[in-house]
Amino acid sequence: MSGAVCALDVRSVSKSYGATVALxxxxxxxxxGEVHALLGENGAGKSTLVKILSGVVKPxxxxxxxxxxxxEPRSIxxxxxxxxxxxxxxxxxxxxxxxxQNLSLPRQAKGSFGLVSSTxxxxxxxxxxxxxxxxxxPTAIVAGLTLAERQRLEITRAFACKPKxxxxxxxxxxxxxxxxxxxxxxxxxxxxxxVLYISHRLAEVRELCQxxxxxxxxxxxxxxxxxxxxxxxxxxxxxxxxxxxxxxxRATAGHSTRPAVLEAEGLAGGSLKNIxxxxxxxxxxxxxxxxxxxxxxxxxxxxxxxxxGSGSVRVDGASVRLSGPDVALKTxxxxxxxxxxxxxxxxxxxxxxxxxxxxxxxxRIGRAGLVSERLEREAAAGSSSEVDLSPxxxxxxxxxxxxxxxxxxxxxxxxxxxxxxxxxxxxxxGVDVGTKQSIYAAIRRFAESGxxxxxxxxxxxxxxxxxxxxxxVYGGRIFAQLSRIDINERTLVAALTGHSxxxxxx
Amino acid sequence: xxxxxxxxAASAPGSNLGIAIRRGxxxxxxxxxxxxxxxxxxxxxxxxSALTVSGxxxxxxxxxxxxxxxxxxxxxVISKGxxxxxxxxxxxxxxxxxxxxxxxxxxxxxxxxxxxxxxxxIGVLNGILVAILRLxxxxxxxxxxxxxxxxxxxxxxxxxxxxxxxxSYTLTDVLFGIIPVSGLIVLAVVAxxxxxxxxxxxxxxxxxxxxETAASLSGISVVRARFTAFVxxxxxxxxxxFMLSVQxxxxxxxxxTPFLMLTFAAVALGGVSLTGGRGSLVGAVIGAATLxxxxxxxxxxxxxxxxxxxxxxxxxxxxxxxxSFISRLASTGxxx
Numbered sequence: 069m070s071g072a073v074c075a076l077d078v079r080s081v082s083k084s085y086g087a088t089v090a091l092x093x094x095x096x097x098x099x100x101g102e103v104h105a106l107l108g109e110n111g112a113g114k115s116t117l118v119k120i121l122s123g124v125v126k127p128x129x130x131x132x133x134x135x136x137x138x139x140e141p142r143s144i145x146x147x148x149x150x151x152x153x154x155x156x157x158x159x160x161x162x163x164x165x166x167x168x169q170n171l172s173l174p175r176q177a178k179g180s181f182g183l184v185s186s187t188x189x190x191x192x193x194x195x196x197x198x199x200x201x202x203x204x205x206p207t208a209i210v211a212g213l214t215l216a217e218r219q220r221l222e223i224t225r226a227f228a229c230k231p232k233x234x235x236x237x238x239x240x241x242x243x244x245x246x247x248x249x250x251x252x253x254x255x256x257x258x259x260x261x262x263v264l265y266i267s268h269r270l271a272e273v274r275e276l277c278q279x280x281x282x283x284x285x286x287x288x289x290x291x292x293x294x295x296x297x298x299x300x301x302x303x304x305x306x307x308x309x310x311x312x313x314x315x316x317x318r319a320t321a322g323h324s325t326r327p328a329v330l331e332a333e334g335l336a337g338g339s340l341k342n343i344x345x346x347x348x349x350x351x352x353x354x355x356x357x358x359x360x361x362x363x364x365x366x367x368x369x370x371x372x373x374x375x376x377g378s379g380s381v382r383v384d385g386a387s388v389r390l391s392g393p394d395v396a397l398k399t400x401x402x403x404x405x406x407x408x409x410x411x412x413x414x415x416x417x418x419x420x421x422x423x424x425x426x427x428x429x430x431x432r433i434g435r436a437g438l439v440s441e442r443l444e445r446e447a448a449a450g451s452s453s454e455v456d457l458s459p460x461x462x463x464x465x466x467x468x469x470x471x472x473x474x475x476x477x478x479x480x481x482x483x484x485x486x487x488x489x490x491x492x493x494x495x496x497x498g499v500d501v502g503t504k505q506s507i508y509a510a511i512r513r514f515a516e517s518g519x520x521x522x523x524x525x526x527x528x529x530x531x532x533x534x535x536x537x538x539x540x541v542y543g544g545r546i547f548a549q550l551s552r553i554d555i556n557e558r559t560l561v562a563a564l565t566g567h568s569x570x571x572x573x574x
Numbered sequence: 575x576x577x578x579x580x581x582x583a584a585s586a587p588g589s590n591l592g593i594a595i596r597r598g599x600x601x602x603x604x605x606x607x608x609x610x611x612x613x614x615x616x617x618x619x620x621x622x623s624a625l626t627v628s629g630x631x632x633x634x635x636x637x638x639x640x641x642x643x644x645x646x647x648x649x650x651v652i653s654k655g656x657x658x659x660x661x662x663x664x665x666x667x668x669x670x671x672x673x674x675x676x677x678x679x680x681x682x683x684x685x686x687x688x689x690x691x692x693x694x695x696i697g698v699l700n701g702i703l704v705a706i707l708r709l710x711x712x713x714x715x716x717x718x719x720x721x722x723x724x725x726x727x728x729x730x731x732x733x734x735x736x737x738x739x740x741x742s743y744t745l746t747d748v749l750f751g752i753i754p755v756s757g758l759i760v761l762a763v764v765a766x767x768x769x770x771x772x773x774x775x776x777x778x779x780x781x782x783x784x785x786e787t788a789a790s791l792s793g794i795s796v797v798r799a800r801f802t803a804f805v806x807x808x809x810x811x812x813x814x815x816f817m818l819s820v821q822x823x824x825x826x827x828x829x830x831t832p833f834l835m836l837t838f839a840a841v842a843l844g845g846v847s848l849t850g851g852r853g854s855l856v857g858a859v860i861g862a863a864t865l866x867x868x869x870x871x872x873x874x875x876x877x878x879x880x881x882x883x884x885x886x887x888x889x890x891x892x893x894x895x896x897x898s899f900i901s902r903l904a905s906t907g908x909x910x
Contacts (some may be wrong), residue, residue: 160787164851
């Protein structure tokens with residue numbers, strides 16, 4: 069391959085946002101006519117790479133070449149000019165414009181006097197829709213389309229730019245069937261287009277792609293030919309071999325006899341299709357899932373933030389109606405929720421850390437109905453030591469703390485409430501390694517002292533490390549239930565991507 | 575969503591009239607236009623002079639300044655922003671014209687250029703603050719509004735001065751004995767909008783107003799769209815100040831103050847969504863005309879002028895409720 073000129077050649081590209089390194093020394097080569105998969109867990113750096121290639125974000129270091137020519141896009145339009153078009157995962161269609169107008173953004177077809185001609189734009193749009201076999205009206209407003217239709221339109225728009233390099237970021241997320249897309253991709257590659265294909269679904273990747281490059285923690289781990297690589301090899305590249313094996317944990321049974329503290333039966337509504345679970349005293353129940361499989365709705369439903377279509381919830385054996393976090397907190401032994409968006413849903417950045425921690429119980433620590441700063445600080449000190457948050461931070465504004473310390477404060481707040489059931493949604497997102505360890509320890513201590521924890525994490529090692537049992541959600545349902553002995557990253561990754569467990573665990 | 579109205583109408587001339595009408599109604603401009611016709615009929619019934627040339631001219635002269643200011647505001651609102659600088663620019667243009675009156679057609683032109691210059695300059699400043707430095711539009715334009723009002727007070731500390739006779743006489747007059755000049759100027763603004771609507775910049779304005787991220791990922795320059803909106807708005811506020819001066823024939827450093835609330839009322843009444851991405855400049859113009867007409871109707875109906883505000887507010891709320899009701903009806907109808 070060394071002699072031929074690559075369609076796209078990315079060399080040692082790095083990108084960091086402040087202190088956070090998103091990509092480090094990533095290299096990838098695409099041949100003309102190849103469908104090349106980009107694989108990696110959530111947060112491995114795929115989106116950042118897509119943004120760099122599409123001209124949305126500029127890399128800090130590294131070089132890119134297209135067909136041997138230097139490629140340094142300054143904008144989306146510039147990238148298109150350079151021959152790169154992207155169908156974005158989050159879809160980049162403008163909702164209040166028509167299908168045809170979207171297809172010809174940013175420049176509409178012109179009629180007389182150089183003015184936009186809607187007739188010409190429509191004709192042009194209709195021709196594109198026809199060419200790519202999309203049965204949509206060019207005059208339909210995008211806001212009125214279904215998600216699948218929008219996804220198709222997004223893909224079509226990228227194809228219509230006649231790129232040399234086509235980037236498809238999770239193009240099948242909203243598509244029920246893939247024949248239409250795969251047909252188009254094969255047509256394009258036959259004409260010499262190089263396609264970078266990003267998908268969580270390995271079966272799809274195997275069907276369509278020839279080679280795959282794996283990213284992990286922002287680095288490119290390697291490129292493999294998909295013919296020779298087993299699912300094993302790929303999973304190991306994605307999660308890291310050492311980690312995958314050392315994380316095998318002893319099976320500590322015994323939870324099954326303890327009383328159930330939180331039971332959910334047939335929860336449905338919103339993105340939840342049918343979820344039942346039982347959380348027992350002293351147990352850490354893990355929840356794993358790719359983005360948007362219903363885990364968020366599940367957690368929100370369990371504290372009454374999202375309405376339930378059907379299903380029932382029992383706390384300490386008694387049937388309850390949870391209408392909001394305040395009610396959840398007072399139900400049975402108490403349910404406390406730590407949301408993922410600590411910036412928008414969790415902290416009050418302008419208040420002191422101590423105030424943030426005692427906020428839910430502020431009525432209890434006052435004297436004669438007035439809040440005393442000293443009592444507040446004393447109460448906060450107790451729970452902050454449980455999460456290993458240094459007391460010197462208590463007087464700072466919580467907004468000035470690092471992400472890790474903010475997260476500790478959030479956890480301390482949940483514990484401060486006295487609730488014995490904790491719902492933790494990705495508690496270590498964006499948190500450094502040391503802080504993670506203290507958070508893990510705090511969670512484990514909480515469970516050992518008789519608390520019960522429902523823990524979602526986007527980081528699989530965390531679930532392997534902490535969970536006594538683990539549920540895998542997929543499409544709003546429980547796809548798999550793993551007991552502790554079965555929880556390892558390989559089975560998890562397999563289950564996450566919709567593979568049955570036996571296949572890969574063997 | 576005027577761009578779409580025109581897309582549908584052009585796709586199948588005649589046959590899709592129903593859809594076009596529905597779009598027109600959901601656009602908001604339709605509702606307020608009907609409202610205007612109803613009010614005008616009432617006015618004509620009460621006051622026979624409404625239908626005379628001088629009656630119409632009077633209405634037109636009255637409504638023109640607010641209509642043009644609301645037209646400017648609609649540009650910013652469509653791109654999902656707020657522009658409070660309108661009252662600063664109107665006051666500043668007014669006192670400049672009253673302090674330096676220049677006679678004759680040449681004088682009118684010079685005065686107009688001064689007003690446009692003031693409005694354009696503040697518009698550019700707003701554009702830099704909001705589009706480039708990404709400040710919140712309310713905060714930034716609140717600042718420029720206060721600056722404008724402050725400058726107006728420095729130039730003229732109390733009401734006074736006069737506008738050049740030729741200017742104030744000619745521009746409030748009628749052409750060929752039947753067409754009000756002020757009406758022509760408003761029509762010119764509307765005509766420019768109809769042309770602008772058929773440019774990529776205008777489509778960019780709507781796109782940015784609806785979804786900034788999607789627009790930028792679609793290759794639209796968000797900075798340019800916002801900048802265009804603020805500069806266009808500033809120029810129109812300058813023109814509004816010019817027309818106000820022509821009508822009042824005197825200077826007042828606080829002349830622009832009532833414009834702040836009334837432009838937003840006109841924009842909302844005209845069906846321009848304050849959350850961006852939806853509406854039309856035409857709606858805002860008719861909205862402004864409706865608010866001014868309402869004053870006349872109440873006056874001729876013998877209602878004390880103290881009640882004007884109550885009625886204006888009530889009509890505005892009513893029109894918005896009606897507009898959202900119709901658009902909800904239309905969207906469920908379209909889905910069924």
